[in-house]
Amino acid sequence: MDKSIFAAMPTLTPTLGFASMIGLGLFSLVLSYGVKTLLVRNTHDFIIADRRVGFGFGVGSVIAVWTWAMAVMMSSAMTYKWGLSGLFWFVVPNGFAVIAMIPFARVLRKNMPEGYTISEFIQYRFNKSKVATAIVTLTMIFGIILEILINLKGTSVVVSTVFGIDWKTATVVGIICVMAYSYFGGLWTSVMTGTLNTLMVTVPAAIVVAAVYDKIPGGTQAVYDAVGRAGAQNLSVLRPDAAAGFGITLAFGLLAATVSDQTFWQKVWAIKSRDVGRTFLWAGALFYPIPICLGMLGLVGIATGLTPSDIGGDIAAVGPYIVSHVGLPLTLVILYVLVILAACYSTIDGASSALSSIVAVDIVKRYFPSTAEGRLFAITKLSVLLGGIIATVIVLSGIDFTTLVLTTYALKTSILLPLVLAILWPKTNTVGFVGGVIAAIGIGMPIYETAGELPGTLSIVAIGGLTVVICGLIGSERFDVTKLRRVSDEIASPSVGAAE
Amino acid sequence: MYSLILILGLCAGALFLAGFAKGLRNAILEYRQGKPEPTDVPDYNYAGMAAISVIASAVVIALVGFGPGWIYAGPLLALCTAAGIGTAFFVERPSL
Secondary structure (H helix, E strand, O other): OOHHHOOOOOOOOHHHHHHHHHHHHHHHHHHHHHHHHHHOOOHHHHHHHHHOEOHHHHHHHHHHHHOOHHHHHHHHHHHHHHOHHHHHHHHHHHHHHHHOHHHHHHHHHHHOOOOOOHHHHHHHHOOOOHHHHHHHHHHHHHHHHHHHHHHHHHHHHHHHHHHOOOHHHHHHHHHHHHHHHHOOOHHHHHHHHHHHHHHHOOHHHHHHHHHHHHHOOOHHHHHHHHHHHHOHHHHOOOOHHHHHHHHHHHHHHHHHHHHOOHHHHHHHHHEOHHHHHHHHHHHHHHHOHHHHHHHHHHHHHHHOOOOHHHHOOOHHHHHHHHHHHOOOOHHHHHHHHHHHHHHHHHHHHHHHHHHHHHHHHHHHHHHOOOOOHHHHHHHHHHHHHHHHHHHHHHHHHOOOOHHHHHHHHHHHHHHHHHHHHHHHOOOOOHHHHHHHHHHHHHHHHHHHHHHOHHHHHHHHHHHHHHHHHHHHHHOOOOOOHHHHHHOOOOOOOOOOOOOO | OHHHHHHHHHHHHHHHHHHHHHHHHHHHHHHHHOOOOOOOOOOOOOHHHHHHHHHHHHHHHHHHOOOHHHHHHHHHHHHHHHHHHHHHHHHOOOOO
């Protein structure tokens, strides 16, 4: 078996690519307009769906926002690079990161039932400390911009790889498609289109992967044997270099990516309180098969001896390359493209919705509390577009957004333990929280730069946590979490008849 | 195997869409009724099920290294995800 089984498909024209992107966007736009008409009257409905998201939509939408372009393409890429160990370290912490939200989600939903954002929690937890809330708000915003950016990049990578569309054009068309439907309906739109997109990343993904193996001469046996011949370690999940190379760092990063992400906290307060716990359990458990399924494409890359230069230099393109070059019927190739587009669109949409909640609650209502509902609603809706515009400008500029990635990573990882302790440990105080974040970045990031990812990540997490614990043990404060029940609904539904 | 996955996929998709339709209907009816949602957060021990799902994911991946047939575990389980989400809509208790 070798890469001679691959050949470009001349029928994959740019027109088909545009049709896929725009078609998915139009379908979502129709659904979104219906949602707006039936379920959204005001800012409260727009940013928190009136706290009526049920179990089914909760599970579907949490999976949707967590199934990034990364889960879809990087699962194949990590398998291609490290064999089954790569898939193991990519997948196992991924689902766990969603499940790990449960204890924190239950504490806050029970004790702060009228909340909207994690920054709002920090505001009341630390006696309206401007520094603490600014740190968390900034981290959330950076995280959201990065989410949009990465998935926008994912959209342009797959569309340009498969259809030969210029990546800049693909970026602009992609963001317009998502923003057009995100603008209407807010969180309800995000939840429903996201849930439908979860159907796309499961059933079509399974069919396409099965079709790829059906197409390869010798099928799974031939691939399995060739992967083993390429290196016995490819079939083992116990490669220590995979763990040290990216696995452990990724595990902490993923945990930070959920616990320190407003996209998930928005869901915590939007899902019906009786369903919060089991939603995150089911979502985490049901997420697992998606990257496991798509990761199997990485084994094909190993078996056929594909090199990064064969696939354009970026190993993230291994899945799209295999599907578009192995000789599948056009329908299945388009289906795979829709799988990736669905993953990207739903994450961008979810992140944009989360951004609107931050703008409404943490910026407008916090600094301009007398803003009337009509104006607040208009600003909130427009803010959905903001993240997309910023991310698009960054992507189109061509600048290396490694700095943004590192900054966001530093912020999210550094607030991970302080945030966890703020939720769970009554003795966490403001000095410890702020000091922990600053110390984690100030000391941990230089270690990250000089000693490498693994020692750096462990240092950031440890320094952040230790600082909080030491300050908490020294201090005498003890926070009563039930006080949060007095936090009123800052964006309560206005009375019937209030103007939009 | 491809044919089996295709057929099972259509079944899982049908269950998903049936559930989605039910969920959409419930969401609209609840919204129109405007009945206040309860705020209780039930006590429930999730640790066991959480551990089982994390370990199961690791085991499935490891099993791929022991036999080529396990390569199809991923696609089959992905269909279970679709069916699981559809089931979630039928399991939920609407506030009507």
